[in-house]
Amino acid sequence: xxxxxxxxxxxxxxxxxxxxxxxxxxxxxxxxxxxxxxxxxxxxxxxxxxxxxxxxxxxxxxxxxxxxxxxxxxxxxxxxxxxxxxxxxxxxxxxxxxxxxxxxxxxxxxxxxxxxxxxxxxxxxxxxxxxxxxxxxxxxxxxxxxxxxxxxxxxxxxxxxxxxxxxxxxxxxxxxxxxxxxxxxxxxxxxxxxxxxxxxxxxxxxxxxxxxxxxxxxxxxxxxxxxxxxxxxxxxxxxxxxxxxxxxxxxxxxxxxxxxxxxxxxx
Numbered sequence: 001x002x003x004x005x006x007x008x009x010x011x012x013x014x015x016x017x018x019x020x021x022x023x024x025x026x027x028x029x030x031x032x033x034x035x036x037x038x039x040x041x042x043x044x045x046x047x048x049x050x051x052x053x054x055x056x057x058x059x060x061x062x063x064x065x066x067x068x069x070x071x072x073x074x075x076x077x078x079x080x081x082x083x084x085x086x087x088x089x090x091x092x093x094x095x096x097x098x099x100x101x102x103x104x105x106x107x108x109x110x111x112x113x114x115x116x117x118x119x120x121x122x123x124x125x126x127x128x129x130x131x132x133x134x135x136x137x138x139x140x141x142x143x144x145x146x147x148x149x150x151x152x153x154x155x156x157x158x159x160x161x162x163x164x165x166x167x168x169x170x171x172x173x174x175x176x177x178x179x180x181x182x183x184x185x186x187x188x189x190x191x192x193x194x195x196x197x198x199x200x201x202x203x204x205x206x207x208x209x210x211x212x213x214x215x216x217x218x219x220x221x222x223x224x225x226x227x228x229x230x231x232x233x234x235x236x237x238x239x240x241x242x243x244x245x246x247x248x249x250x251x252x253x254x255x256x257x258x259x260x261x262x263x264x265x266x267x
Contacts (some may be wrong), residue, residue: 003140005037005066009167009207009227016218017068023052025059027234032063039141040230041069043082045091054085054122059125068142074100074108076115083108086122089142091169091209096151098158105164108141110134113164142166144209144228147197148174155195160184161206167228168201169209170194185213198224 008015017038020031023046031039039060041053048056057067066088071078082090089204090106096171106114143164147153148171159168170196172185182186194210201208202225209228212218218231 001046003066003088003142004064005068005142006140006166008037012227014222014227014229016222016229016231017065018231018237020056021046021233021235022238023048023056025055026058028056031234032060032065032147034065036065038066038068038088040091041067041087044070044072047132050081050085053082053087054246057122068144074104074145075106076103077117079104079107080116080119083116083121083137083141085124086126088140089144089166091144091146093146093171094148094174095145095159096149101145101159101162101165105143105162108143109138109164113138144169146171146174148172149178150175151178153193153197156200160200160206165206167207167209168197169211169228169230170197171211172213186223194221195224198226 001209005015015037017036017040020028020039020041041056043053051067060067065087068089069087070091070093071082071083074095079090079092080081088107090104090108095101095104107116108114110116110118120130120133120137123137124130127133144167145159145165147156147159147168152159153175155183159165172190173183175193176183176185176187176190179190181190184190198208198221207227208221208225209230210218210221211228212221212229212231216233218226218229222229
């Protein structure tokens with residue numbers, strides 16, 4: 001049976017998730033019933049080990065949410081570890097050429113279709129046993145490469161032509177830096193470059209994804225046809241919620257005590 005994530009994007013339905021930065025099992029448990037498609041665990045930029053990742057995956061069960069992981073790099077050993085502990089797919093940073101994209105696809109598939117080494121200990125346990133996992137894994141693991149450099153845009157046609165690629169995702173800040181606009185993601189040249197990637201994805205029927213800094217940013221690209229969206233992070237939403245609470249309290253303090261309402265039926 002095809003995975004829910006792959007089935008959604010292949011039918012043109014967007015999948016939406018959030019970066020799960022607070023690596024604490026009690027926080028993971030509170031997210032289990034949130035109506036999102038996936039959590040993104042970032043091993044590239046956050047202090048997440050393979051042990052931490054496994055504990056997070058265990059704490060998430062049972063849940064309808066899937067887990068996508070961004071490993072440190074496009075490395076078959078690291079990718080294999082991530083999948084063996086039960087991740088549903090990988091988002092690979094700094095994939096700049098067609099050859100690198102082909103290596104990424106090979107890393108998530110077993111021979112003869114790829115080079116993944118057998119050893120899905122936890123993954124097999126939670127997916128019906130070793131025989132069932134061996135039968136279905138190649139067709140169910142998502143492999144998404146990031147477009148976040150000028151080189152990747154130059155080689156985009158070769159990347160999009162790679163069989164088995166589940167999609168590409170824009171890394172907007174690194175792309176802005178690579179194009180010469182340090183952290184200026186709203187620069188018109190950066191936005192034009194992102195739009196050009198989206199257009200070429202549509203032409204070749206490859207799902208387009210985006211790392212959105214806000215919900216509004218995610219909705220913007222979803223309305224233009226984006227199918228894989230990681231909207232902000234749990235830490236950002238926590239900070240926003242507390243800032244909103246603090247602002248409401250500050251307003252009440254400035255307003256001061258209000259006169260109590262007169263009792264009903266007063267004199």
